[in-house]
Amino acid sequence: MKKVKVGIVGLGRLGKQHAENLAFRIPHCELTAVCSVIEDEVKEVQERWNIPYTYTTYEDMLQNKELNAIFIASPSGFHCKQIQQALAAGFHVFSEKPLGLYLEEAVEVQEAVEAHSDKVFMLGFMRRYDKSYMAAKEKIDRGDIGKPIFIRCYGLDPAVKMDSFLKFAGSNYSGGLFLDMAIHDLDLARWYLGTEGKEVWAIGGGYERKEFDELKDAETGAAMVRFENNASGVFLAGRNCAHGYHIETEIIGTKGSIRIGTVPERNQIVLFNENGAIQECVDGFLERFEQAYRSEAEEFINCILEGRKPAVTVRDGVESTRLAYSCKESFEKGELIQNRTNSLTV
Structure with a gap:
């Protein structure tokens, strides 16, 4: 079977993980080109992994006719333009x-x-490709908890990364707490409940670090959403979790409930000593969702080879962005917001 030749743009923390997966862990995939505006990142990857082509300008990479697909892992503010450029140049994206x-x-x-x-x-x-979240979706679709009517999501980043979060929040590329972090949970809610958001009320602020208030962002924020089918959800996102990276989801139905990730355990070890029973927690999203990142990249490559489309669609991106943006607007205005489902043609 032929290999799909991929070029990636963005070699930050997540981009480098994606690049390593594409280079070494995804069948029928060849990481052929890498691009970053930071020249040292490009040189490091080329020397370590022997990548044939390197670029510091995205438009130059799009001129490479050996490539079949573009993988975008750049800062969020560049995604839209880079997607459109890659599609116009004839690439899968x-x-x-x-x-x-x-x-x-x-x-x-x-x-x-x-x-x-x-x-x-x-x-x-990527959470749609995590084995636990996929298993929960299968149980919901099978009717194991009856009709899902409520979802509760916690998305908490480790407190030790607070300084880097502040730098990112001030970069104008994060989009704020709800677009950067809570959007994963909002997408899961749409996926599990099978409906779109209708009304949003969001609150939050800077509690440990007042710099977030100055940036008009939230260190910790919460949103309550009423969906079009009258199901509801509560979404907590924060950047100040003392015990590590905590992602937790609960879906309550008319006949039961499902919880995912109640204890963000790193492994199956429980240490018993004078401090009690201790479990180590994962320290970041790369560790928690290592398998999911590989699985989503593998699905992308397989879709190209098999001539089919993935289950995650561009509409999922639009509607999740719409809902996250409504949360952001509610937080900034301090008002109940009607999610603008039909305000733009989609």
Whole structure:
């Protein structure tokens, strides 16, 4: 079977993990080109992994006719433009979330994807490819908990990364707490409940670090959402979790409930000593979702080879962005917001 030749843009923490997966762990895939505006990142990857082509300008990489696909792991503010450029240049495209920081540009990307229907487009909502979250979806669809009517999501990043979070929040590329972090949970809610958000109320602030208030972002924020089918959800996102990286989801139905990740355990070890029973927790998203990142990249490559489209669509990106943006607007205005499901043609 032939190999899909991929070029990746963005070699930050997540981008480098994606690049390593593409280079060494994804069958029928060849990491052929890497791109970063930081020249040292490009040199390091080329020397360590012997990558044939390296670039510091994205547009230059798009001129490489050996490539079949582009993998976008750049900062969020670049996603929309880079997706449209790659599609126009004739490539299949994988993009990390979010689809965009503004609803209008996300809709423009949807139009571009639909105009290039012969190309595979996939968005990086990796939790849909995590084995636990996939198993929960199967149980919900099978009716094991009856009709799902409520979802509760915690997305908490480790407190030890607070300084780097502040730098990112001030970069104008994060989009804020709800677009950067809670969007994963909002996408899961749409997936599990099978409906779109209708009304949003979001609150939050800077509690440990007041710099977040100055940036008009939230260190910790919460949103309550009423969905179109009258199901509801509560979403907590924060950047100050003392015990590590904590991702937890609960779906309550009319006949039962499912919980995922109640204890963010690193392994099956429990240490018993004078301090009690101690379990180590994962320290970041790369560790917790290592398998999911591999699985989503493998699905992208398989879709290209098999001539099919992934289950995660560009519309998922638009509607999750729409809902996250409504949360952001509610937080900033301190008002109940009607999610603008039909305000733009999609």
